[in-house]
Amino acid sequence: MSVNVAVFIPVLVIAAALFIWSCFRRFRLVLLGKPANRFRNIGKRVKSMIYFAFGQRCTVNHGYKFGLNHLVLFWCFMILLIANTEFLLHGLSPNVISFSRLTHGVYYPLAYIFDVLSVLALASVIIAIIRRLVFPPYYIQARSRDAFTILGLIAVLMLAFFSLHGTEIAQGKEIAAKYMPISNAFSHIFSGASAGTLGAYANAFWWLHAVVLLSFLNYLPYSKHMHILTSIPNVFFRSTTKVNTQLPEEFKKGNTFGVGQVNQFSWKDLFDSYSCTECGRCSNMCPATYTGKLLNPRLVIHDIKVNLLKNGPLIAQSKATNMPLIGGGQEGSIADEVLWACTTCGACMEVCPVFIEHVPKIVDMRRNLVEMKAKFPTELLPFFENIEQRSNPWGIVPSDRIKWAADLNVKPFEAGKTEYLFYVGCFGAFDARSRKVTLSIAQILNTAGISWGILGKDELCCGDSLRRLGNEFVFDRMARDNVKIFKDRGVKKVITECPHCYNTLKNDYHQYGIELDVIHHTELLNNLIKSGKLSLNGSKDLGNVVFHDSCYLGRYNNIYEAPRQAVTSVTHRVPTEMERNLEKSFCCGAGGGRMWMEESTGKRIDVERVEQALAKNPSTICVCCPYCLTMFEDGLKDKKADEKVQVLDLAEIVAGALKK
Amino acid sequence: MLVVTFVKQVPDTTQVKVDPVTGTLVREGVPFIMNPFDVHALEESLRLKDKYGFRVIVLSMGPPNTEVTLRKALALGADEAILLSDRVFGGADTLATSAVLAEATKKLAQKEEIAIVMCGKQTIDGDTAQVGPGIATRLGYPQLTLVDLIVNVDLQAKKVKVRRRLEGRYEIVESPLPSLISILRRANRPRYPVVPRRLMAQDAPVELWNNKVMGLKEDTIGLKGSATQVRKIFSPERTKGEILGDGANKPEETAKLLIDKLLAKNIICLK
Known part of the structure; x- marks a missing residue:
């Protein structure tokens, strides 16, 4: 067919110019963000981009079956990109550029591939439409106009492709007709038409295809489908460390702290907001969203994007903005309550197919509320003051830290004389229930002949909750104090009872110039059992043991197997898994400083998690974290199941099975 | 106009x-804090600042390390801090303390009009609740003690209206400015310092007023000016009651002991 080049050139130029202008306007705003180094480890980045983005490992994961549909569409799209590029270039110079000018050996297979992929793309679009209409997933706005617009455009594009090639086959112009099964089928529709009509049809379908293609291109930057442009680079720029440890702040006069305005985010944070595909998996996984809190991680990212689009141009011109980033009340503004609802469990980041980092953004905004405005839930005030004044959450006299060891002969840690520092932590030292866990650990360490000591009343709180709550100023001081103690005393190897201490000592203190060899008691116990240093003779029957993964061990530090193996060694039975386990584990509700806040909206997270555990008919629930221990016991009382079901820390289970 | 706020640095008595x-107090290694009542007095002053635009000057008498507490007050929002520190001020009882504080107030009043002198109801180390009234008496200011609410300040009429919390009743009192107010802890919920102010407070000037500046007669201040002398500090013998069980380590068992005890004495009963 012959295209009217004189008409097409200006159309293409205008469409391309519009697209570039749109992209420029949007991406320019990303540069308003603060610097962030996401260029190191290029090799690793390229590899993960190939694996996760091109391999679509990120969409087909965690049991999301429809990710497969995306994989099909993605690869059809990538390959049809070649066909569409040829289509546009062919439109510019019909006589020069055309695949049909290639040798048959190349052209025929290409024609076949394009034809088949086009029908695959059409099929996956239809599946997507049906899914949205008939059984929409609850966690996304499945029936948005945005989604149907783009699906419709792709469908029309594919139909135009078949119609165009169908008419060309009917005209007898297509040499590869035999190899284009679908287009060939379409050609029968037009078989009775006269040559003139066919020519008009071909022309119309060509223009339809061209206009839809260019409209699609220009629609992208203004919709959630911008992710087509941004998600692959976003995977490239993802955090290369598993743990997304919050960056420290510099406490200098004149600095602002945290993020209170959208340009105080890093460019990567802003780019994240452009990359969101609105797939809703984060919200589906979020324990806060699930239990009816105001927080919905997808909307947090969405609001950041809306805020950037609204305020960015004003900020770029140094004009006043009128939509606050934090405050709520409208699209593009995030309510305080949303930020305080996060348990920092990281489930959202774990499932995000494009590696958006939700939690650090939430903590950054908390920092702004705490550090710049002193605005936080009132129950945090005593918590902050107690920690600052007495280095424990309850404001208990620091000298009581040693009380748990009153009846034991516990040695103080001395470098050279004791191998391990047992960093007990606030819960382990002060909380009556957790003290039993501490005693179990002490008993096991002694039985195994480990050389260990404690800091006693000189031990300080690690500051985990402070950091997650955005009180970085006080965290910073505590981290420095702790690191000084560790350095002064020559601490190298540390055993922790609490996963939060573990994570803070291991990953956060690293920023303060100390590399500790930290081991959580679950790992240590499992090692001791495996190496035969503990002889177990079985314990009293624990019944059905259901295992709960704590977020800061599992998702944060990849410790999944050690506690399970240890339970198995004791009970000779693999612990029962909950529906939500391993990297999809459901938070107990106490992380991110939530331990110290009231939970007045929606259902209590601990109750929800306890119900999930009760569904497995446990006699014992095994936890590895003092927060989880507290939350589960509270939840069981709430469900009036505390008589039937006991909650034990792994250390208690192992200590109970030691040969007497 | 000024709100003059007095704070004291006390050992964390708990x-x-x-x-x-x-039988004496072991003070070694015990951290110092701002007297909890004074935290509320400062908060009340800062609220008056926010509402009426007063300047808040915070004063403390004590050893040089009291500067830490004054910096905390600056971080919370006080505009200026003055440290009254001199060896000759040391060992003062409430009489001698109020003498220095009253003179310091007079000194401030020479430069700027004072609206209110604010202090906490009492300190947690001395527990006398006498210093506030002492200052007011020496200055001839009306004293509004046991205040849990400042209703309003009328700047035109130069009056302040407060609510006093007395046993079993409240009293609404109006008084001319300047007045001395002593604040109850229930009056407010203190704010939390924002980081920029904390950083500012780290090296903000804290004015030192020693007796060279104050020029007070040595027999009216410090140990010499005190009417009370400490002979002995001891903890009183417990004459009644008993400590049951081990609440910290065996809470359930201890609770049972307590319930049995209360049942036996017919203080509680089972339905």
């Missing part, structure tokens, strides 16, 4: 232990 042998 962390003070009594030496079982000598």
Whole structure:
């Protein structure tokens, strides 16, 4: 067919110019963000981009079956990109550029591939439409106009492709007709038409295809489908460390702290907001969203994007903005309550197919509320003051830290004389229930002949909750104090009872110039059992043991197997898994400083998690974290199941099975 | 106009232990805090600042390390801090303390009009609740003690209206400015310092007023000016009651003991 080049050139130029202008306007705003180094480890980045983005490992994961549909569409799209590029270039110079000018050996297979992929793309679009209409997933706005617009455009594009090639086959112009099964089928529709009509049809379908293609291109930057442009680079720029440890702040006069305005985010944070595909998996996984809190991680990212689009141009011109980033009340503004609802469990980041980092953004905004405005839930005030004044959450006299060891002969840690520092932590030292866990650990360490000591009343709180709550100023001081103690005393190897201490000592203190060899008691116990240093003779029957993964061990530090193996060694039975386990584990509700806040909206997270555990008919629930221990016991009382079901820390289970 | 706020740095009394042998207080290693009542007095002053635009000057008498507490007050929002520190001020009882504080107030009043002198109801180390009234008496200011609410300040009429919390009743009192107010802890919920102010407070000037500046007669201040002399500090013998069980380590068992005890004495009963 012959295209009217004189008409097409200006159309293409205008469409391309519009697209570039749109992209420029949007991406320019990303540069308003603060610097962030996401260029190191290029090799690793390229590899993960190939694996996760091109391999679509990120969409087909965690049991999301429809990710497969995306994989099909993605690869059809990538390959049809070649066909569409040829289509546009062919439109510019019909006589020069055309695949049909290639040798048959190349052209025929290409024609076949394009034809088949086009029908695959059409099929996956239809599946997507049906899914949205008939059984929409609850966690996304499945029936948005945005989604149907783009699906419709792709469908029309594919139909135009078949119609165009169908008419060309009917005209007898297509040499590869035999190899284009679908287009060939379409050609029968037009078989009775006269040559003139066919020519008009071909022309119309060509223009339809061209206009839809260019409209699609220009629609992208203004919709959630911008992710087509941004998600692959976003995977490239993802955090290369598993743990997304919050960056420290510099406490200098004149600095602002945290993020209170959208340009105080890093460019990567802003780019994240452009990359969101609105797939809703984060919200589906979020324990806060699930239990009816105001927080919905997808909307947090969405609001950041809306805020950037609204305020960015004003900020770029140094004009006043009128939509606050934090405050709520409208699209593009995030309510305080949303930020305080996060348990920092990281489930959202774990499932995000494009590696958006939700939690650090939430903590950054908390920092702004705490550090710049002193605005936080009132129950945090005593918590902050107690920690600052007495280095424990309850404001208990620091000298009581040693009380748990009153009846034991516990040695103080001395470098050279004791191998391990047992960093007990606030819960382990002060909380009556957790003290039993501490005693179990002490008993096991002694039985195994480990050389260990404690800091006693000189031990300080690690500051985990402070950091997650955005009180970085006080965290910073505590981290420095702790690191000084560790350095002064020559601490190298540390055993922790609490996963939060573990994570803070291991990953956060690293920023303060100390590399500790930290081991959580679950790992240590499992090692001791495996190496035969503990002889177990079985314990009293624990019944059905259901295992709960704590977020800061599992998702944060990849410790999944050690506690399970240890339970198995004791009970000779693999612990029962909950529906939500391993990297999809459901938070107990106490992380991110939530331990110290009231939970007045929606259902209590601990109750929800306890119900999930009760569904497995446990006699014992095994936890590895003092927060989880507290939350589960509270939840069981709430469900009036505390008589039937006991909650034990792994250390208690192992200590109970030691040969007497 | 000024709100003059007095604060005291006290040992964190919950962390003070009594030496079982000598019966004296073991102060070693006990951290110092701003007297909790004074935290509320400062908060009330800062609220007046926010509402009426007063300047808040915070004063403290004590050893040089009291500067820490004054910096905390600056971080919370006080505009200026003055440290009254001199060896000759040391060992003062409430009489001698109020003498220095009243003179300092007079000195401030020479430069700027004072609206209110604010202090906490009492300190947690001395517990006398006498210094506030002492200052007011020496200055001839009306004293509004046990205040849990400042209803309003009328700048035109130069009056302040407060609510006093007395046993079993409230009293609404109006008084001319300047007045001295002593604040109850229930009056407010103190704010939390924002980081920029904390950083500012780290090296903000804290003015030192020693007796060279104050020029007070030595027999009216410090130990010499005190009417009370401490002979002995001891913890009183417990004459009644008993400590049941081990609440910290065996809470359930201890609760059972307590319930049995209360049942036996017919203080509670089972339905």
